Amino acid sequence: MATSPVPQNVTPTPTVSVAPAKHKFCEVSTVTLFVGKSKKPFYVHRQPLCDASPVLQGSTRRKVSKRGSEKQRCTSEEDDESTFELFVDWLYCQRYEMLPDDGDDEDDEGDHVDERFLQPFRLFVFADKYDVCKLKRPRY
Numbered sequence: 001m002a003t004s005p006v007p008q009n010v011t012p013t014p015t016v017s018v019a020p021a022k023h024k025f026c027e028v029s030t031v032t033l034f035v036g037k038s039k040k041p042f043y044v045h046r047q048p049l050c051d052a053s054p055v056l057q058g059s060t061r062r063k064v065s066k067r068g069s070e071k072q073r074c075t076s077e078e079d080d081e082s083t084f085e086l087f088v089d090w091l092y093c094q095r096y097e098m099l100p101d102d103g104d105d106e107d108d109e110g111d112h113v114d115e116r117f118l119q120p121f122r123l124f125v126f127a128d129k130y131d132v133c134k135l136k137r138p139r140y
Helices: 046-052 054-059 081-093 115-129
Strands: 030-035 040-045 061-064 070-076
Touching (some): 030 046, 030 081, 040 046, 040 081
Antiparallel strands (some): 030 040
């Protein structure tokens, strides 16, 4: 392969390296959400959660522990854990992935239901319940 000659009178452009902004993660507030009948804990950053849902913003409450630190908790027993997990995926990535096809078209009760197709509907109902407008609107 032939290389082109480098001009002699060209001065190299200096490169400037910029350090990434430092985040103080110790100051980032999180909320513990207990979801489903088993009260599975989900640890979510408060700011994206409150930005996404005014309903969840209002339902998170602050409790001051004996040591004086604040704990933010929310319990939602009526919501499905797998649907909430999809919501958290969407909250951080602005997308969610459907379950892969397992090849079995029957659920445990013998009904012909493909769980993959129920997920988006459950997520939409969740988004409607908690007023997550961006999740309800399709992106084109």
